[in-house]
Amino acid sequence: MQISTNISRNSHSSNSKRLIRDILKNRYIYLMLFPAIAYYVIFHYFPMYGVVIAFKDFRAGLGIMRSPWAGLKHFEQFFSSYYCWRLIRNTILLNIYDLIFAFPAPIILALLLSELRSNKYKRIVQTVSYLPHFISVVVVVGFIGNFFSQNGIINSIIIKFGAGPISFMLESKWFRPIYIGSGIWQDIGWGSIIYLAAISAIDPQLYEAATIDGAGRFRKIVHITIPSILPTVVILLIFRVGGMMSVGFEKVFLMYNPSTYETADVISTFVYRSGFRQAQYSYSAAVGLFNTIVNFILLVIANYTSRALTENSLW
Secondary structure: OHHHHHHHHHHHHHHHHHHHHHHHHOHHHHHHHHHHHHHHHHHHHHHHHHHHHHHEOOEOOOHHHHOOEOOOHHHHHHHOOOOHHHHHHHHHHHHHHHHHHHOHHHHHHHHHHHOOOOHHHHHHHHHHHHHHHHOOHHHHHHHHHHHOOOOOHHHHHHHHOOOOOOOOOOOHHHHHHHHHHHHHHHHHHHHHHHHHHHHHOOOHHHHHHHHHOOOOHHHHHHHHHHHHHHHHHHHHHHHHHOOOOOOOHHHHHHHOOHHHHHHHOOHHHHHHHHHHHOOOHHHHHHHHHHHHHHHHHHHHHHHHHHHHHHOOOOO
């Protein structure tokens, strides 16, 4: 027992010395890392102490620590409210649709681009598909508003076919298709970059061997390309599942209106309205904390499920 304890201590001491030597040797590289670490500590970790207001009746005049405790009152208020399940349903459905339609889109584009023989045409397609990513969300929503307005291009086409105009931006049933479709258009090219990088790292000899065996292009994709990029797909899928309770606040906030709340109102927009417009800081903090906890649980479940099924995981 004493011998194993000594071995453990010596190993720990050796690892510490090795780490110190590495830091001294690569001090300039670690120095470059410092601004990123400082950013996360100052703006992400340090403010976490404010989560305590979810369990208090926060009053600005008293401050966080002096405000009276409320226990789980705000959580009970949220779960018993009319909006609770509507918010959860809308948030989950938007993420499920995004997972079904938007997540595979960059993978499919990367597979198609990798099969193009003309490098010139490939570069043109890549450039055109990348460009929408660099357009701000505000401008994208402006495009959506113009295209889908009563006098927009989409309704003009519909009218030419003899049908009446549709109020796309005022009818709740159209919010999800427009949100998901515009998201695919904006991010499909940018999302395909990481998959193209994974495809370019595949050993060309595998394709040569498959060609000798008589495999066609489709069979090469199925038996070589997809299995080779599967670890990358799994890691990104874990991240995506870990954010199932999160929806991009900016785009939803810019797109929705009271007439589309039934399908458009999500947890992040509700937290904004409760916290900033109605000054219910403790209540909005409780809702946001619930959202974060669920995301963390989903991330852990997705990671362990992936490890069990594919042997690929984040940790």
